[in-house]
Amino acid sequence: MGFFDKIKSAITRTTSALSHEIKRIVSRSPRLTGTSLEELESALLGADLGLPVTQQIIAAVRLGYESQGRSGLDVFEIAAREVEKSLSTADSALIRRADGPTVVSIVGVNGTGKTTTSAKLAHLVQQQGGTAVLAACDTFRAAAIEQLRLWGERLGVPVIAGAYQADPAAVAHDAITAAIARGATYLFVDTAGRLHTKHNLMQELAKVHRVMEKRLPGAPHEVLLVLDGSSGQNAINQAREFNKITRLTGLVVTKLDGTSKGGVVVAIQRELGIPVKFVGVGEQPDDLQPFVARDFANALFEVKS
Numbered sequence: 001m002g003f004f005d006k007i008k009s010a011i012t013r014t015t016s017a018l019s020h021e022i023k024r025i026v027s028r029s030p031r032l033t034g035t036s037l038e039e040l041e042s043a044l045l046g047a048d049l050g051l052p053v054t055q056q057i058i059a060a061v062r063l064g065y066e067s068q069g070r071s072g073l074d075v076f077e078i079a080a081r082e083v084e085k086s087l088s089t090a091d092s093a094l095i096r097r098a099d100g101p102t103v104v105s106i107v108g109v110n111g112t113g114k115t116t117t118s119a120k121l122a123h124l125v126q127q128q129g130g131t132a133v134l135a136a137c138d139t140f141r142a143a144a145i146e147q148l149r150l151w152g153e154r155l156g157v158p159v160i161a162g163a164y165q166a167d168p169a170a171v172a173h174d175a176i177t178a179a180i181a182r183g184a185t186y187l188f189v190d191t192a193g194r195l196h197t198k199h200n201l202m203q204e205l206a207k208v209h210r211v212m213e214k215r216l217p218g219a220p221h222e223v224l225l226v227l228d229g230s231s232g233q234n235a236i237n238q239a240r241e242f243n244k245i246t247r248l249t250g251l252v253v254t255k256l257d258g259t260s261k262g263g264v265v266v267a268i269q270r271e272l273g274i275p276v277k278f279v280g281v282g283e284q285p286d287d288l289q290p291f292v293a294r295d296f297a298n299a300l301f302e303v304k305s
Helices: 003-010 012-027 034-046 051-068 075-087 114-127 142-155 168-182 199-215 233-245 264-272 293-300
Strands: 102-107 132-137 159-161 186-191 222-228 250-254 276-280 288-290
Touching (some): 051 075, 051 264, 075 293, 102 114, 114 142, 114 186, 114 222, 114 250, 159 168, 168 186, 199 233, 233 264, 264 276
Parallel strands (some): 250 276
């Protein structure tokens, strides 16, 4: 199953809600009225697409109506095109260093799926012919260390871990040393979940990153924020605050199958200019997929890819 089919299945709740509302609005009258545009705007905002992209879509729909009339107007195709345009402005490829390991720090609040995401990214790299190492830097939660070790055994990926409540910066330092010694392509660092409102925990993350940089100049080369797609506008707040502490290079959006607000993917990238690099579309190792803007946009509005 390709990305389009997987993402279409994952965001069914979002697309169903959007499609129902849009069909109801556009089929009610042969004319495009101020009222129908307001209702269309409300439907798009309800999917958490955000005001800028929503206004962009509304403007494109209005322009299409003025140039070709209601009979030739396909609101779904126009909306998909504008969302794709908004999402395609950023590079969604995972950074790869020419020499030495590429260090990827996985950050986010509790419960978004950072540990699972770290393991799935390691699996993806291996599937593409690379080698990976995992670092268990969530030392505050004993279960996180064990969870990552289990993933490592399952996928055949070495895991560098310290004792429970060990200094996460020290574990990250040792993990970089191990990744260099093994000649690994990537090192994925699973950090502890931390609320973006807790200043001391956010400063600790900054310390972990400083230690990485001292051990390997430029590290971490990627900082991926894992967001729960069902958290809606709160996901934007999280991204904004994490980006203040550490320069985010990309987003991983998980749990899109449990929400009708999958449009938040679009809103975050548009507001903060941080590319969505991966989306989680299921529980299996292969269900973390590289993000494809066109397929996501078409799936969101049920336009055939």
